[in-house]
Amino acid sequence: MNRTPFRTRIKFCGLTRAGDVRLASELGVDAVGFVFAEKSPRRLKAEEARAMRQALAPLVDVVALFMDNSQDEVREVVRQVRPSLLQFHGDEDDAFCRGFGVQYLKAVPMGGNGSREDGIALHRRYPSAAGFLFDSHGGGESGGSGRTFDWGRLPAGLQKPFVLAGGLTPDNVFQAVRDTMPWGVDVSSGIEAAPGVKDGDRMRRFVEEVRRADCNAD
Numbered sequence: 509m510n511r512t513p514f515r516t517r518i519k520f521c522g523l524t525r526a527g528d529v530r531l532a533s534e535l536g537v538d539a540v541g542f543v544f545a546e547k548s549p550r551r552l553k554a555e556e557a558r559a560m561r562q563a564l565a566p567l568v569d570v571v572a573l574f575m576d577n578s579q580d581e582v583r584e585v586v587r588q589v590r591p592s593l594l595q596f597h598g599d600e601d602d603a604f605c606r607g608f609g610v611q612y613l614k615a616v617p618m619g620g621n622g623s624r625e626d627g628i629a630l631h632r633r634y635p636s637a638a639g640f641l642f643d644s645h646g647g648g649e650s651g652g653s654g655r656t657f658d659w660g661r662l663p664a665g666l667q668k669p670f671v672l673a674g675g676l677t678p679d680n681v682f683q684a685v686r687d688t689m690p691w692g693v694d695v696s697s698g699i700e701a702a703p704g705v706k707d708g709d710r711m712r713r714f715v716e717e718v719r720r721a722d723c724n725a726d
């Protein structure tokens with residue numbers, strides 16, 4: 509399933525500062541992502557994310573990102589942060605991902621020997637997923653690397669929304685949206701000055717480029 513003809517959703521991920529959350533809201537992004545993956549330089553504690561949530565404007569979603577975290581860790585984040593969407597980057601199965609009573613996106617690794625599954629196989633493996641997120645890391649590797657993958661390898665036959673991620677920047681997101689027509693785009697490194705420290709100018713340019721691509725839609 510591709511996007512609506514009107515608007516590509518935007519998620520800014522890996523925010524660690526309340527000021528960045530405020531600016532993301534002002535720029536009109538649809539969602540901000542808080543990272544709880546163990547090895548990430550952007551990792552937050554549940555109570556830090558809960559505090560940052562206060563900086564969020566109405567109608568902007570919070571997404572909580574995990575990578576093979578324990579059930580107890582995910583539960584604690586859900587309890588404290590109240591995300592509207594979970595994003596799983598590890599080997600979690602459908603039963604695990606759906607077990608928290610919150611909609612989820614399953615990240616599919618497209619780097620290295622990453623997924624060759626088509627849309628039908630993905631739906632079979634993750635029947636409860638609200639959508640899929642295609643990222644450039646290899647299986648077992650952490651994301652947020654700033655690397656792209658070959659967009660021509662996106663699986664055919666997807667019947668759920670998909671989010672494009674991996675190495676998106678203000679300089680390539682226009683082309684990425686035009687080429688792949690995703691439901692949404694997700695960016696972390698491409699709008700950063702350093703891991704977890706977002707750059708206001710890059711954030712603004714990223715949003716402008718997505719909107720430019722939407723205006724140029726065929």
Ligand SMILES: O=C(O)c1ccccc1N[C@@H]1O[C@H](COP(=O)(O)O)[C@@H](O)[C@H]1O
Nearest residue numbers: 521548651652653654673674675696697
């Ligand atoms: O951001 C992280 O540190 C991270 C850690 C573990 C799994 C995923 C992670 N980030 C996600 O990776 C993609 C692409 O990021 P980038 O734009 O290439 O830096 C995105 O979904 C991030 O949320």
